[in-house]
Amino acid sequence: MSTLIAPPQSMIPVARPYIGVEEEQAVLDVLRSGWVTQGPRVIEFERQFAAYVGCEHAVAVSSCTTALQLALLVLGIGSGDDVICPSLSFIATANAIVHTGATPVFGDIDLATYNLDADEIGKLVSPRTKAILVVHQVGLPANMDAIMEVAARYDLPVIEDAACAIGATYNGAHIGNLGNLTCFSFHPRKILTTGEGGMITTNDPALAERLRRLRQHAMSLSDVTRHNATSISTETYDEVGFNFRMTDMQAAIGVIQLARLDTFLQRRRHLAERYTASLRMLPWLVTPATPAESNPNYQSYMVRLLPPVAAQRDHLMQYLLDRSISTRRSIMAIHRELPYRSDSNDAALPRTNLATETGLILPLFHQMTEADQDYIIETIQHFTL
Ligand SMILES: Cc1ncc(COP(=O)(O)O)c(C=O)c1O
Incomplete structure (x- = not known):
């Protein structure tokens, strides 16, 4: 049967990022500033992101996958541990668990929301269970009241995979505050993009501090601190870290996108x-x-x-x-x-x-x-x- 409305001139894509001249100018400014990797723009993006979400700390990283991996690590998850998560998710959710040495244990979803069914969690908990990794799929928050209640019952920390959920609200508050740590993605398929990129939010200052170190080789001093130092300062590396840094070019885009x-x-x-x-x-x-x-x-x-x-x-x-x-x-x-x-x-x-x-x-x-x-x-x- 033919439709009444004329077809479009070109293919309608399933998604397309919105990137304006302001983002172009912001990247140009960074390129001309001489500071292109993690620096002052990352700090600015983190501050504004934390304020938007309404939490104390935001730590920018290279992707949501690396955000999830670090979030699990700072909670002490590793070899021999189980983490309960949904299977209905992008594979990065489970890969991040495996990268820490732990094992994903998949719980079924609530078919109405496509999110982890809180009633499934109790059936899967064992002495090996060390955390719950909940996903807010396609930007619809999971039933966090019920999930936090089960987590409290079994004394398990909760990580939120909010790769898709920037700006979504639950009980009137932005996602990013409910679990111990929340991880966001800025991949172009998401609403706010920096090309690639991720963010971890938390209200725990000790976790935030450790995340900041681990993302840059566990260095005790950031590049910005060293750059601004007025006396000689030497950094130490007290554990094995990663290079999961966001660049200042990405963060400059993020600041503009956040305003939009x-x-x-x-x-x-x-x-x-x-x-x-x-x-x-x-x-x-x-x-x-x-x-x-x-x-x-x-x-x-x-x-x-x-x-x-x-x-x-x-x-x-x-x-x-x-x-x-x-x-x-x-x-x-x-x-x-x-x-x-x-x-x-x-x-x-x-x-x-x-x-x-x-x-x-x-x-x-x-x-x-x-x-x-x-x-x-x-x-x-x-x-x-
Ligand atoms: C639910 C979920 N978790 C994690 C990721 C991984 O995000 P990133 O590409 O930023 O690593 C995605 C990306 O599509 C996702 O949809």
């Missing part, structure tokens, strides 16, 4: 609401949930397909691609990838399996026009098997 964030969020929420208002009428599709305590940021707009369309997801994706609309399959299930594959995991994670098999991510980005969105909606409405 509320505008980004407003636009995304508006477009998401437009999708939901039209698509929820379709009997074969489930639109994203918005639990009362959460205000998602819609890092992605993910729907779930119901029978009979569910089994024909690839067919629907090809139909949309043929009409210049790019989509992506659902969030992956980590336990189905080779390093993590096991029959017992597959049997224990039915809701994760269903979500990964039937989810579909639709285009959503700041510059997307309402005309393009109307075309997408109408094209989906005209889909027949």
Whole structure:
């Protein structure tokens, strides 16, 4: 069936970062300043990020993957330990655990939110369990009240993988304050981008201080401190650290993007609401949930397909691609990838399996026009098997 609205001139991508002339100028300024790696702009970005999230400390790093790895390390997680996390996530969530020497133990999700089901955690806790790594998938906060309650019951620290969740709120407060440590991503697929980059937030000054050292080879003095020193100062290296630094070029972009964030969020929420208002009428599709305590940021707009369309997801994706609309399959299930594959995991994670098999991510980005969105909606409405 043909649609009423004319197709766009070019392919509508699933996502596209918004980068303006201000970001270009900010990078140029850094290049001309002579200080290109971690320096004053990183400090500025960290201060502004902590203020935005409403927490005491923010530590910038090279990615969310390295943020997660450091967060686990400073909590003492290592060889022989188990960390409970969802399998319905990008593989970096589990890889960060493995990089510390620990083992990810996958819990099933709540199908309404695509996030770790708090009731699953108690079933998985053992003497080896040392932490819970919760993910706020596609920018919808997990049920943190229930998760923090289980964590307190078993005296386990909580790390939040908020790779997708900048600006999302839970009980009225920005994500970044609920667990012991929260990790963010600034990959271009996220709402705020620095090209690559990550941030760890915490209200624990000792953890923040250790994170700052570990990200730069465990050096006791930062480059900025040494540069500004008026007397001779010599650094020490008291443990084995990493080079997980963010550059000042990235941080300069981050400062500009952070100032744009509320505008980004407003636009995304508006477009998401437009999708939901039209698509929820379709009997074969489930639109994203918005639990009362959460205000998602819609890092992605993910729907779930119901029978009979569910089994024909690839067919629907090809139909949309043929009409210049790019989509992506659902969030992956980590336990189905080779390093993590096991029959017992597959049997224990039915809701994760269903979500990964039937989810579909639709285009959503700041510059997307309402005309393009109307075309997408109408094209989906005209889909027949
Ligand atoms: C849930 C989740 N965790 C971790 C990551 C890794 O982030 P980064 O690419 O910044 O390392 C991603 C990236 O897509 C993600 O979606």
